[in-house]
Amino acid sequence: MVDRDGRDDLAVIHFSGHAALVDGQLFLLPYDTDARDSIGIKRTGIEVGDLKGELIGLAERGRVLVLLDACHAGGATLDQPELNVDARLLRRELAMGNVTVLTSSSSTEKSREAPEWRNGAFTEVVLEALGRAADADRNGLVSMQELTGYIATRVPQLTEGRQNAGVEMRFTHTVFAAGL
Secondary structure (H helix, E strand, O other): OOOOOOOOOEEEEEEEOEEEEEOOEEEEEOOOOOOOOHHHHHHHOEEHHHHHHHHHHHHOOOEEEEEEEOOOOOOOOOOOOOOOOOHHHHHHHHOEOOEEEEEOOOOOOOOOEEOOOOEEHHHHHHHHHHHHHOOOOOOOEEEHHHHHHHHHHHHHHHOOOOOOOEEEOOOOOEEEEOOO
């Protein structure tokens, strides 16, 4: 039977960059964000409240998986020396009803990168997981439990225990066909 109302649809939002807390507001900082000062961040960053509004609209039509490789990434401006964001703030702000959020690190850990990965550790592990690596029961499908379990185990392995992914799971259905 075809789901005509889209409730089984899945939208995936992946962000890799920096995050900052400026004047009590959370921002995601894409590559081209002007991070020289808080004014530049407010003008060119993505305010998390605005992103949440977009996620609410998507969640009304189906499930949303948000993957954020952005926590405690060492951002700084000229007028604020530390712009690091506790990953729990991002998960709490964005997770809701039909929106599951995975962050690259927990608490205030740094998100690790290495030239051999050509990504952050979290993104590298997500790419592994979307292959066959997360399909623990080998049924050709990757459930949320398999995805989050794989990421929670593999990120610390890859980073020698210096980084642990964070999860705020709000749905448990199958997420992907393995190996796509």
